[in-house]
Amino acid sequence: MNTLSVAAQQASPAPNVSFEFFPPKTDKMEAKLWESVARLSPMAPKFVSVTYGAGGSTRDRTQKTVAKIAQDTPLAPAAHLTCVGATKEEVLQVATDFWKAGVRHLVALRGDPPEGMGARFEQHPGGFRDSVDLIQGIRDYDIAPGARFEISVSCYPEPHPDSQGWDQDIAFLKAKQDAGADRAITQFFFEPDVYLNFLERARAGGVTMPIVPGIMLQPNFNGLARMAKVVQASVPQWLHDVYEGTEDDPEARELITANVATELCQKLSEQGVNDFHFYTLNRASLAISTCRLLGLKPKAISA
């Protein structure tokens, strides 16, 4: 990227951003999360989401984290929620508890079994069948008088391991929209065309809700490659090449990661994309530098 492209980007409207975090396991991770939340707040994200561990394993920590964001920060939290390992009543109780804690936005997912992605998803006896069933269940449930959650869902610009083909995938995404989803967030990807081709398919299939690209900020390339293999996201050869030999140079990897993410967002922005969801891995610096390079200016915040 050159100064010209940064200047050109800064002349276009600043993007809308959102950030994803995971609930911390230890005191040290917790301190790091809250430091990251505080540093990212001035970027005025549309929302910040908190994941729900495989098999619902982080239920209490997710709840504690979103409740603290709702109560102690000016940010709008979105709580991820899955169908795994729980009855419908239990899942809806978790949603109700989120609502009571001040959370107004859910990311509704089928989820993976505790063994992780790749393991076969089994519907819990008495549980939701899939993400469409979950969205429908949330929409039909009387959480509180006048309560309406904003609902985001996942989508896959490269086929998910359980995909049965594009036609079914797009029809399934449309079914999520018809069940009441307000927005889809994509799995991470590295080539703009992966997203743009998917967007075209989705629009042709009647999906009209916003489809926000999910941008991965993972400077550990080996970790990234492992993650991509599990979720079946393709890693282009040029990405292997730019990280090659940087194993012992974390600073270089950080700079590469911010550049790669910024260029991807800029190319998407040239095609009219103005919303980006960043997978932060609970680290602020990469998200801040990427947002700044995209022309976002920090705003004064009041808690």
Ligand code: FAD
């Ligand atoms: P879905 O989109 O519901 O389905 C996955 C695939 O199977 C799609 O290809 C879909 O077309 C197909 N499929 C599923 N059911 C049917 C059906 N009935 N008919 C036809 N096709 C069907 N996991 C967690 O455990 N916790 C999280 O917090 C979490 N957050 C995530 C956030 C985002 C933005 C993304 C992209 C993924 C997230 N995941 C999370 C991972 C997700 O749980 C896994 O990918 C899981 O395997 C699928 O759940 P889903 O809701 O994304 O799947």
